[in-house]
Amino acid sequence: MKFxxxxxxxxxxxxxxxxxxxxxxxxxxxxxxxxxxxWKAEKTESSMRAxxxxxxxANGKQSASCVFFYFGPGNGGGAKANLERWAxxxxxxxxxxxxxxxxxxxxxxxxxxxxxxxxxxxxxFGGKKVPKxxxxxxxxxxxxxxxxxxxxxxxxxxxxxNAKNDFKKMIESGLx
Numbered sequence: 001m002k003f004x005x006x007x008x009x010x011x012x013x014x015x016x017x018x019x020x021x022x023x024x025x026x027x028x029x030x031x032x033x034x035x036x037x038x039w040k041a042e043k044t045e046s047s048m049r050a051x052x053x054x055x056x057x058a059n060g061k062q063s064a065s066c067v068f069f070y071f072g073p074g075n076g077g078g079a080k081a082n083l084e085r086w087a088x089x090x091x092x093x094x095x096x097x098x099x100x101x102x103x104x105x106x107x108x109x110x111x112x113x114x115x116x117x118x119x120x121x122x123x124x125f126g127g128k129k130v131p132k133x134x135x136x137x138x139x140x141x142x143x144x145x146x147x148x149x150x151x152x153x154x155x156x157x158x159x160x161x162n163a164k165n166d167f168k169k170m171i172e173s174g175l176x
Contacts, residue, residue, distance in 0.1 A: 026051045028068045028149050031142075033174035036166040039066065050149075057159040064136075064155020064163060072147050079111045079141040082150055086139050091118040091131060105175040109143035112171075114164070116157050136160030138167045142175070149174075 024035040028050045035041070040054040048069060055064040069076065076082070083100065090096035096117030103110045119135035122128055136157040142149040153160060153167055 026068065028174070029070050029144060029147065031144055031149065031174035033068075033170055035170060036163075039166075055153060055155060055159060055163050057156065058162060062156045062159050064153050064159040066151065066153040066163075066167070069150040069152075070147065074147060076148055076150060078148065079109075079143065082141055082148075083111060083113050083139070085124075086113055086137065086152060087115060089120055089137070090115055090135075091120055094118065105172050108175045110171060110175070111141045112168070113137065113139040115139075116160075119154060121154075138164050140167075140171050142171065144175075 023037065024039070024041060026033050026035060026041075035053060038056060040056070042052045042054050042065075044050075044052045044067075048071075049067050050070045051068040053066040055066050057063055077085075087096070087098050090098070094117060096115050098113065098115045101112040101114075103112065115137040117135065119132040119137065120129040121132050121135075122130055134157045135154060136159070137152065137154045138160055139152040140150075142151070151167075151171060153163065
């Protein structure tokens with residue numbers, strides 16, 4: 001009996017360690033995503049944003065921003081249109097490094113875009129753009145039901161690179 005209780009205790013402690021009481025969850029459409037513990041929820045800057053997070057850098061001085069967008073069924077364009085628009089947010093000089101990855105997570109299509117270069121920060125459809133040198137982007141288009149979910153993280157290249165694995169884990173957490 002003691003052996004069974006010990007196994008139960010070890011299982012319970014292991015389970016408790018894997019799901020932290022500090023996990024921040026955000027519901028976007030029908031999906032619930034688990035944010036990395038070190039990310040900080042922020043008030044959304046626009047009604048177009050479903051959620052917004054600050055992604056702190058290692059030195060505490062630099063940070064990136066991660067934003068979720070959901071526009072409802074049939075809205076917001078498809079994966080290709082958004083990926084092309086996001087890639088176009090980098091200046092052509094110097095030539096940006098861009099990479100896409102097509103995945104399926106539990107049957108849900110996910111397309112990632114990873115980029116580095118000079119990011120042209122500003123309003124998405126016109127307006128003044130401010131060049132941000134040595135910036136990075138990790139973005140994803142999730143082919144969820146009832147409509148696409150769009151997620152984009154931008155910030156200094158080193159911050160985005162260090163957060164890339166957390167970004168992917170967060171995306172996959174909402175598709176389980």
